Amino acid sequence: MYHLAKGLYFHVTSKEEYSVLLLGLDNAGKTTLLEKVKSIYLPNAPPPPKEGGTIPTVGQNVSIIPLTSPTIYLKLWDIGGQSTLRSLWKSYYSSAHAIVFVIDSTDVPRIENEVIEVLKEVVEHEETEGVPVLVLANKQDREESLEIAQLKEAVNPIVVKLGARDSRVLPVSALEGTGVKEAVEWLKTRVMWNKESRPPTMR
Numbered sequence: 001m002y003h004l005a006k007g008l009y010f011h012v013t014s015k016e017e018y019s020v021l022l023l024g025l026d027n028a029g030k031t032t033l034l035e036k037v038k039s040i041y042l043p044n045a046p047p048p049p050k051e052g053g054t055i056p057t058v059g060q061n062v063s064i065i066p067l068t069s070p071t072i073y074l075k076l077w078d079i080g081g082q083s084t085l086r087s088l089w090k091s092y093y094s095s096a097h098a099i100v101f102v103i104d105s106t107d108v109p110r111i112e113n114e115v116i117e118v119l120k121e122v123v124e125h126e127e128t129e130g131v132p133v134l135v136l137a138n139k140q141d142r143e144e145s146l147e148i149a150q151l152k153e154a155v156n157p158i159v160v161k162l163g164a165r166d167s168r169v170l171p172v173s174a175l176e177g178t179g180v181k182e183a184v185e186w187l188k189t190r191v192m193w194n195k196e197s198r199p200p201t202m203r
């Protein structure tokens with residue numbers, strides 16, 4: 001009886017948890033984004049970093065973000081983007097429910113060369129098949145950042161090929177927070193739509 005009651009209690013109180021990977025080249029703004037999301041959604045989070053207030057991530061940062069209506073959790077994995085660390089990304093793919101690919105919109109030379117190649121490798125990897133992909137054109141607060149239309153021109157040939165998979169390109173400023181809530185809302189709806197093929201874990 002105790003086990004039955006405990007099971008029922010768990011069933012009623014447990015909530016869906018979805019893992020979201022924050023990927024992108026070094027200096028794209030992944031850690032800044034994670035800290036901004038925490039400052040918006042977690043009541044006791046420290047203030048987010050100011051410009052230049054982060055250090056390159058070696059390894060990972062992880063935070064669990066509670067969302068409401070319905071209550072679910074997003075587990076955000078911020079993973080180091082330096083080229084020597086990128087080989088570690090694939091060990092996270094099989095448990096990912098969504099991928100956020102963050103781009104520094106001011107770094108035009110790397111967008112033309114490195115970024116597109118790296119994005120392609122991520123979305124074409126067999127273990128990310130069917131996983132929703134959100135591309136964030138970050139640093140929109142900076143004057144020299146590429147227009148979203150220009151960035152889409154570069155990114156769309158890759159993303160469009162994804163076929164049935166959900167994907168979107170959104171402009172954000174992780175520093176100022178512009179577009180961050182929209183990005184989180186997009187993720188929330190897409191991971192839930194996709195839960196038949198990638199079921200959440202319960203917590």
Ligand SMILES: Nc1nc2c(ncn2[C@@H]2O[C@H](COP(=O)(O)OP(=O)(O)OP(=O)(O)O)[C@@H](O)[C@H]2O)c(=O)[nH]1
Nearest residue numbers: 026027028029030031032051052054057081174175
């Ligand atoms: N102006 C501006 N600067 C930003 C923005 N997002 C991040 N930055 C700056 O870009 C630099 C790198 O940011 P990080 O968040 O550390 O980048 P990262 O993607 O985590 O880098 P790695 O950990 O090396 O993979 C820092 O100086 C940030 O302050 C933004 O939206 N606008």
Ligand SMILES: [Mg+2]
Nearest residue numbers: 030031056057
């Ligand atoms: Mg980082």
